Amino acid sequence: KAGVTQTPRYLIKTRGQQVTLSCSPISGHRSVSWYQQTPGQGLQFLFEYFSETQRNKGNFPGRFSGRQFSNSRSEMNVSTLELGDSALYLCASSFGDESYGYTFGSGTRLTVV
């Protein structure tokens, strides 16, 4: 059974650019959540999608957006990158909702220079 696949694994971008990260959840999982992890702030919730609908959004600026496709794959986009956006971005897959626990992907390490 394939796990959660995140691409790319590493990204280096320049301030002001935009970036798109991709996540394919475990087959049969319809909930995809995104988290930002930094040494100072830990794991911070970005948003959650279920059946193409965003059910919740964290306290991040509008530069952070996402979407989910009919096959449950999800993308998140960060526009106008800032140095502070450098982080590990983790995708978490769940069968239904957060009460089932998450399976995380390997993450995308984003560095903004």
Place this chain on the structure above:
Amino acid sequence: QKEVEQNSGPLSVPEGAIASLNCTYSDRVSQSFFWYRQYSGKSPELIMSIYSNGDKEDGRFTAQLNKASQYVSLLIRDSQPSDSATYLCAVPHTGGFKTIFGAGTRLFVKA
């Protein structure tokens, strides 16, 4: 007050000892609780879930839950150097379709 609080550590225990990791949460109506293990440079991995008051055992791991005290803990018996990692306490936000993570406790098991 943070929604999920953990001692950041580091917690250092000798090989073979019991490691005790603690977590408190603020949402009184929380129903499910999770422990994740994160090795350095890796993503978190779900290792324990607990939903009812009391103890739940899985191999060398025991999760303990006390809803009245809003306290959940993880005991690791016969600690091994391979248990050295950061342990994250996680509590789903009631009705919110999100999970709140504690800052994590770094555990070092000395051989």
